[in-house]
Amino acid sequence: MKKYIIGNWKMNLDYAEAKSLLQEVAKAQDSFDKTAEIVVCPPLVYISVFHELLKNNEWIKLGAQNVYCENNGAFTGEVSPTQLKSMGVSYVIIGHSERRQYFGEDNKMLLAKVKAVLKQGMTPIFCCGEHLQVRKSNVFKEFVMKQIEDVLFELSADEMQKVIIAYEPIWAIGTGQTATAAQAQEIHALIRLRLEKQFGAKVSTQVPIIYGGSMKPDNAGELLGQKDIDGGLIGGASLDAESFAAISKVSE
Numbered sequence: 001m002k003k004y005i006i007g008n009w010k011m012n013l014d015y016a017e018a019k020s021l022l023q024e025v026a027k028a029q030d031s032f033d034k035t036a037e038i039v040v041c042p043p044l045v046y047i048s049v050f051h052e053l054l055k056n057n058e059w060i061k062l063g064a065q066n067v068y069c070e071n072n073g074a075f076t077g078e079v080s081p082t083q084l085k086s087m088g089v090s091y092v093i094i095g096h097s098e099r100r101q102y103f104g105e106d107n108k109m110l111l112a113k114v115k116a117v118l119k120q121g122m123t124p125i126f127c128c129g130e131h132l133q134v135r136k137s138n139v140f141k142e143f144v145m146k147q148i149e150d151v152l153f154e155l156s157a158d159e160m161q162k163v164i165i166a167y168e169p170i171w172a173i174g175t176g177q178t179a180t181a182a183q184a185q186e187i188h189a190l191i192r193l194r195l196e197k198q199f200g201a202k203v204s205t206q207v208p209i210i211y212g213g214s215m216k217p218d219n220a221g222e223l224l225g226q227k228d229i230d231g232g233l234i235g236g237a238s239l240d241a242e243s244f245a246a247i248s249k250v251s252e
């Protein structure tokens, strides 16, 4: 399966910085793995300018960090799937732990968002992952499986095969403490097994399961070398064009 290298810029960079980072990434094309799908998810406010800037660029795909579940109406401050679609967005991150934690997004909302994004022909990147406390309690596997079952098992097999799953252990996000390749692979394999039981082998082998949490050029090789790790959702290291490119390259 093709590797997915996805940069989540979160709420970082002013416009001048964001534009110059995008230009640096575009200039570094030769340093990226040509066979990987490269996606950048800037803050929403830059999406329309990035759409323009990427007009003649075929290899960098545009992603959004969030979306609302309705296409239009009186939802002050929200942005809809159709609006993102019209700005050339192909990927949408849904259920990032920061949105679950700080904005109280629950399973019902996440399912509505996943469905709304699929309806517009965009790819949801559905995030799951446990807190340190849960990891220590030893029920972390059940916890992560439940996050997936509660939302994604409401989809049809046809819908499911159009979703990317991102496993992001919360204790590894922005902490510099990455999961070991074995820890990540263990959960990825389990997710794939659950997908197979629910949706069949065809779907389970097709759904990309990517890892996020302090992925850097020096640990990406081992992580991306695991059988069930199909890419990375990269925060901090995606804010530097060279590191972002290097992460894609180590997986070649």
Ligand SMILES: O=C(CO)COP(=O)(O)O
Pocket (backbone or CB within 6 Å): 008, 096, 168, 172, 173, 174, 175, 176, 212, 213, 214, 215, 233, 234, 235, 236, 237
């Ligand atoms: O949350 C993440 C990506 O969505 C990971 O962030 P870091 O790579 O900064 O740990």
